[in-house]
Amino acid sequence: MKLQKHLITEDISFDEIDVRDVDLELIRSVTLTDIYDYMSYLSRERATHQNSRNTDYGLAATSRARKVATIRSFYRYLTTKAHLLEENPVQDLDSPKLKKTLPRYLNLEESVNLLESVDGEHQERDYCILTLFLNCGIRISELIGLNLSDVRDDQLRVLGKGNKERILFLNEACQDAISDYMLVRDPNRTTTSNALFLSNRRTRISRSTVNWLVKKHLSAAGLDSTQYSAHKLRHTAATLMLQNGVDVRTLQEVLGHDHLNTTQIYTHVGNEDLRIAAKASPLAEVKKSEKK
Helix, strand or coil: CCCCCCCCCCCCCHHHCCCCCCCHHHHHHCCHHHHHHHHHHHHHCCECCCCCCCCCECCCHHHHHHHHHHHHHHHHHHHHHCCCCCCCCCCCCCCCCCCCCCCCCCCHHHHHHHHHCCCCCCHHHHHHHHHHHHHHCCCHHHHHCCEHHHEECCEEEEECHHHCEEEEECCHHHHHHHHHHHHHHCCCCCCCCCECCECCCCCECCHHHHHHHHHHHHHHCCCCCCCCCHHHHHHHHHHHHHHCCCCHHHHHHHHCCCCHHHHHHHCCCCHHHHHHHHHCCCCCCCCCCCCC
16 A cells, blocks of 8 residues: 555565554545555465465465455444544445355264264363264354353353353253263362363363364364364254254354354255255156157
8 A cells, every 4th residue: 555655665575564654644545446456466466474485475365355354344443433534435345255165064973983082181071072062063262161150950051252142952961961070170179260161270271272172082083183173063063953953043043143144054965965855856767768
């Protein structure tokens, strides 16, 4: 932007540009064309790994889409909240088209193998965590935020995105897993932490620890830990629920989605479903007859 406005020389690299002297006048002078020029730079010339000598150039569509969202939010604030601009120059800014991919998930057999493979230190805790992921479809942020008081008989209080609370019902597997974990969680009551899941230091378990233990047990189950994660277990829970008769609107409530469109990414079907559908056609056995 500064280069386009002739505020810097071409010999200054992108990372050396000082943004501290960016004022409202410069921000107000930005046009939609300027933003598209910036997006073109990102897609062709921006280094994907700034501190690496062996980097590729050109950011992926997902990275560019995040920047578009940030620019939109910034100018929306300036116009509607701060009232520093009369018009929003980027209100018609289009986001890069993202390639739609089906969520990766474990099938039923793989899910069972994962649970059966849990062993070693903290096995009750880890088994309980995996059971909640696979049965309830909660987010990792929701899991690490769980407190003892959130478990009420067969109900689990979950605090989701935007501090929105929802109640999930615990099936027998979840209740048993929580009961077994509570027997070893703090038998000597040496911690005052209200957190449901504790670390080795008897403090609330961290996101990195949960990610690590998920990868550990995936590997122990013979599954590719580079392809799956804690979030993929949420995908697994959603997919298995749909495959076993849960309707998409109920699933929306379980997962804590604000919009049904977000939940509908799970309504994909497997190859076996497609094969069954093909055989179900009334013309499936009609063959070409011999001409006389």
